[in-house]
Amino acid sequence: MSKTKFFKEEYGPWALIAGASEGIGAAFSEALAERGLNLILIARREKVLSELAEGLVSRYSIQVEEHILDLGNSSSVRDLISSLDKEIGLLVYNAAYSPIGYFKDIPIADLENIVSVNIQTPLLLIKTLTDSMIERKKGGIILMSSLSGIQGSPKIATYAASKSFNTILAEGLWHELKDLNVDVLACVAGAVRTPGYINSANEKDAPGTLDPNEVVKETLEALGSSPTLTPGSFNRFAKFIMSRLLPRKRAIQIMHNNTKDLK
Numbered sequence: 001m002s003k004t005k006f007f008k009e010e011y012g013p014w015a016l017i018a019g020a021s022e023g024i025g026a027a028f029s030e031a032l033a034e035r036g037l038n039l040i041l042i043a044r045r046e047k048v049l050s051e052l053a054e055g056l057v058s059r060y061s062i063q064v065e066e067h068i069l070d071l072g073n074s075s076s077v078r079d080l081i082s083s084l085d086k087e088i089g090l091l092v093y094n095a096a097y098s099p100i101g102y103f104k105d106i107p108i109a110d111l112e113n114i115v116s117v118n119i120q121t122p123l124l125l126i127k128t129l130t131d132s133m134i135e136r137k138k139g140g141i142i143l144m145s146s147l148s149g150i151q152g153s154p155k156i157a158t159y160a161a162s163k164s165f166n167t168i169l170a171e172g173l174w175h176e177l178k179d180l181n182v183d184v185l186a187c188v189a190g191a192v193r194t195p196g197y198i199n200s201a202n203e204k205d206a207p208g209t210l211d212p213n214e215v216v217k218e219t220l221e222a223l224g225s226s227p228t229l230t231p232g233s234f235n236r237f238a239k240f241i242m243s244r245l246l247p248r249k250r251a252i253q254i255m256h257n258n259t260k261d262l263k
């Protein structure tokens with residue numbers, strides 16, 4: 001069976017991409033459309049999402065369903081979940097909320113939104129979709145995580161902790177679900193050139209910065225073979241140094257050197 005056919009058999013016929021309109025989410029949409037999966041795309045900005053959807057439908061023989069909603073709004077998420085009537089073989093949870101600032105300056109509403117967008121909604125979607133994947137004995141879950149979550153990350157402390165939650169959740173579920181033929185993977189990314197990253201970072205790229213397409217390519221290749229993946233050899237080396245070689249205090253300090261100028 002060809003690789004594309006295998007992918008569609010294993011993870012189709014529909015994929016749900018939460019946070020699809022641009023950056024890594026748009027790159028996942030393109031790569032999955034290329035593999036022949038029908039797509040359920042979610043984002044808040046209607047115009048950006050519609051343009052992406054129209055482009056995909058014109059380039060590939062697939063169906064695309066658009067949902068304009070805020071993944072931080074629990075009643076919209078519950079409405080979405082109860083409206084889902086397609087056979088979804090792949091969930092990509094890409095959206096994240098990452099306010100920048102020291103903890104003392106972050107309003108409680110922003111902290112709550114980190115928990116909603118980065119933790120509560122992915123948990124709900126994973127629970128809903130894995131139930132039917134387990135029944136069908138196939139499927140996949142991809143959670144976008146971050147190297148900021150492998151140690152404390154000042155100035156993005158709560159976001160980083162939420163990413164750590166996603167990585168650890170993916171690892172546990174990877175083990176629980178692998179014998180049921182449901183693949184789980186956390187993509188523990190370093191810096192990626194997305195509109196969100198470009199807005200908050202300095203003019204110069206951080207070392208190891210990748211384009212969204214490179215991240216997506218490596219992630220889809222790793223799905224089914226490991227619980228976590230860090231795209232890019234520089235980032236894998238940095239992860240090894242930060243998590244295995246350096247004392248925690250030093251790793252946190254190095255992280256702060258990188259995050260202190262974020263805006």
Ligand SMILES: NC(=O)c1ccc[n+]([C@@H]2O[C@H](COP(=O)([O-])OP(=O)(O)OC[C@H]3O[C@@H](n4cnc5c(N)ncnc54)[C@H](OP(=O)(O)O)[C@@H]3O)[C@@H](O)[C@H]2O)c1
Nearest residue numbers: 019021022023043044045070071096146191192194196197
């Ligand atoms: N960029 C990096 O350097 C980097 C590094 C490590 C990890 N990551 C992870 O990679 C993922 C994507 O990062 P990114 O930089 O591409 O993020 P982003 O620019 O903030 O947005 C990603 C996508 O999610 C959608 N989205 C965001 N919040 C949403 C919400 N509340 N409801 C519905 N849709 C929402 C956005 O569309 P709308 O605005 O239209 O809603 C957009 O399509 C995140 O999980 C992030 O933690 C990124």
